[in-house]
Amino acid sequence: MNIILLGAPGAGKGTQAQQIKEQFNLKHISTGDIFRYHMRQQTEVGMLAKSYIQKGQLVPDEVTLKIVSIALEEAGNQNFMLDGFPRNINQAIALDKIVKIDKVINIAVDTSVLMDRICGRRNCPECGRTDHIAHMTTDVCPTCGAKMVQRSDDKEETVKSRLQVYNNETAPLIEYYKKEGKLFDVNGMSDPSIVFAEVKKVLE
Ligand code: AMP
Numbered sequence: 245m246n247i248i249l250l251g252a253p254g255a256g257k258g259t260q261a262q263q264i265k266e267q268f269n270l271k272h273i274s275t276g277d278i279f280r281y282h283m284r285q286q287t288e289v290g291m292l293a294k295s296y297i298q299k300g301q302l303v304p305d306e307v308t309l310k311i312v313s314i315a316l317e318e319a320g321n322q323n324f325m326l327d328g329f330p331r332n333i334n335q336a337i338a339l340d341k342i343v344k345i346d347k348v349i350n351i352a353v354d355t356s357v358l359m360d361r362i363c364g365r366r367n368c369p370e371c372g373r374t375d376h377i378a379h380m381t382t383d384v385c386p387t388c389g390a391k392m393v394q395r396s397d398d399k400e401e402t403v404k405s406r407l408q409v410y411n412n413e414t415a416p417l418i419e420y421y422k423k424e425g426k427l428f429d430v431n432g433m434s435d436p437s438i439v440f441a442e443v444k445k446v447l448e
Pocket of ligand 1: 253275276277279296297300301302303304308327328329330331335397406
């Protein structure tokens with residue numbers, strides 16, 4: 245089974261991806277994670293991606309498509325879950341040419357709550373764990389003990405651009421996949437465990 249997780253920044257794609265990965269044994273391909281890895285390693289791709297990510301803009305399709313096709317190939321082009329890709333129609337068309345997508349899960353969250361979710365988000369740079377400051381008593385990661393930090397693109401000004409980019413470029417994908425009969429809407433406003441119960445129903 246090959247799936248896509250669709251949703252605005254802060255919709256909970258990463259949180260759901262962790263659970264889906266464990267229960268459905270799908271390879272998790274997150275373009276954001278791949279770009280952050282390249283930035284940490286200071287590769288050529290990382291340096292280029294950084295200049296766009298810091299402004300809340302999309303990394304050019306040419307670069308993004310290259311890293312995705314490598315990741316897909318590593319996954320044997322099957323049993324994968326794409327998280328954060330595609331992010332525009334051009335990427336979706338390119339993806340359709342290389343693999344078959346079975347289901348697209350659209351995690352829907354009201355715009356008004358996205359800003360609070362993202363700006364309050366803290367990430368563990370070591371293990372990838374994400375928590376919200378409202379539920380944290382310490383900045384020590386409960387999973388691995390590293391220091392939890394705020395992603396530089398989770399600051400308010402950058403988040404505004406990211407949400408705008410989502411509305412203009414990514415949201416049209418909802419119609420694109422609806423037309424293909426692959427879209428499943430999930431209400432992302434509830435507790436992550438309740439959202440996951442809905443996701444499970446779609447995937448089973
Ligand atoms: P994410 O972790 O998915 O929120 O991605 C963080 C940032 O990486 C985005 O704001 C973009 O700048 C970049 N990025 C991630 N995925 C893509 C993509 N499919 N196309 C272009 N840029 C991307």
